[in-house]
Amino acid sequence: MTDAVVIGAGPAGLMAAETLGKAGFSVTVAEAMPSVGRKFLMAGKSGLNITKAEPSATFLAAYGDQIPTALTTALHQFGPAEVITWAEGLGQPVFTGSTGRVFPTVMKASPLLRAWLARLNSLGVEIETRWRWEGWHGDTLVFETPASMRTLSPEVTILATGGASWQRLGANGHWARHLPESVAPFQPANMGFSVNWSDHMGPYLGAAVKAVALTAGDQTSRGEFIISARGIEGGGVYMVSRAMRDGAALTLDMKPDWSHDKLRNALNKPRGKTSLSNHLRKVLKFTPVQSALLAEFGRPFPDDLTTLIKTLPVTHAGPRPMDEAISTAGGIRFDALTDDLMIKHKPGVFCAGEMLDWEAPTGGYLITGCLATGAMAGAGAVRFTRQNGVVSAS
Known part of the structure; x- marks a missing residue:
């Protein structure tokens, strides 16, 4: 017998389990x-960025113009300060980089993760791996396990x-497939975009x-981005990927700290017999990859390059496949949930993490x-x- 079952052992699930424990x-x-x-371990391969230290309004704005009320509440209750306190409480001191990360x-x-699992163990949380959730039989949870099919009937469930x-x-x-009436279609988020490069871009792949x-x-x-054989990817692209996915055109400002006038004056300096790429290198400090991108997307060049350099249109063939995306939009709609993330038509079943429809x-x-949503779902289950x-938990 168990009071609560948490399905999924990523950050959201483990935080819900900690809250319940x-x-x-x-x-x-x-x-x-x-x-x-x-996925948590994969995210930390190049440095685990656990939160962003910035004003609350700026932080919340990153979640979009129409952030669901429940998500706003969750982030107010367990935001950057609480994430830092939680990590340090696990014996993991943190530092804030120049960008606030x-x-x-x-x-x-x-x-x-090791310290977190030790804490969960001390709380009596049991973790079963290779247990694949296969939905419900009535109100009973059904799992496929290596030994046999298993069923559990907890008082509360966190998905x-x-x-x-x-x-x-x-x-x-x-x-x-177990909750078809509550799910918005999945879409890739924080993803790269396909570009059909011409041959001259070969030396710049990577x-x-x-x-x-x-x-x-x-x-x-x-942010910076990477030119790959498949297209463009990396943090700089991910920051604007939502708008691109929804149909907005992508442009590059190759000299974002220069005004149009400053740029035009530099470009008008005598060029002589110098090639355009060398002229750009001398007067604009262009790197070879910047010159290559200008040629890739800007030819045939206009007489005045100023506007082109400030708003270089990037032609792409749409998002990379969803399985390559860092995350996804879509999932459990917030209008199918109560304010504390319980599924309205399934009392006692709460949802958290990336399965929710936010990005x-x-x-x-x-x-x-x-x-934040893991903590909210766990707290909601306790109240329920x-x-x-x-x-009769203490």
Whole structure:
């Protein structure tokens, strides 16, 4: 017997389990993969960015203009300050980088995850791996396990089954078939875009593009991005990927800190017999990859390059496949949930993390959102059981 079952052992699920365990509940976490936190560990391979230290209004704006009320509440209750306190409470000191991004001092995810699992163990949380959720039989949860089919009938359930990208890490979206009436279609988020490069771009595949500004719709990013054989990807692109996915054109400002007048004056300096690429290198400090991008997307060149350099149109063939995306939009609609993330038509079943229909850019926002909704769902489950008198947890 168990008071609560949490399905999914990513950041949202583990935070829900911690919240329930601290409230005195017996908790079983069911994870379909052979080990827990696989996407969490992958996110930390190049440095685990756990949150972003910035004013609350700026932080919330990263989640979009129409952020659901429940998500706003969750982020107010468990925002950047709480994430930092939580990590440090697990013995993982953090530091804040020049851009406001917050990292564990060791930069890796594995020490934080080990400390977290030790805490959960001390709370009596049981974790079962290779338990694949197969929906309900009536009100009973059904799992496929290596030994046999198993069923559990907890008082409360937290679903934290992830989005629909990175299938090899366990996030495949297959859970949506169990809740078809509550799910918005999945879409890629924080994804790269396909570009059919001409042959002259071959030497620049793998190159990083820095010191430019990317604009799509009303979104602008100063982050760097990578030219890959498949197209463009990386943090700078991810910041504007939502607008691009929704149809906004992408332009590059190749000299974002220069005014039109300053740029035009520099371009009008005598060129002589110097090639255009060398002229751009001398007067604008263009890198070879910047010159290559200008040629790729700007030819035939106009007489005055100023406007082209400030708003270089990028031709692309749409988002890369969803399974390559860092995260996904779509999932459980917020209008199908109560204010504390319980499914309206399934009392006692709460949802958290990337399976909810929200999206945010990389840079600490995704992990914070998962932790915040996990904490909210766990707290909601505690209140539900106590209000209904089904668990006498202390």
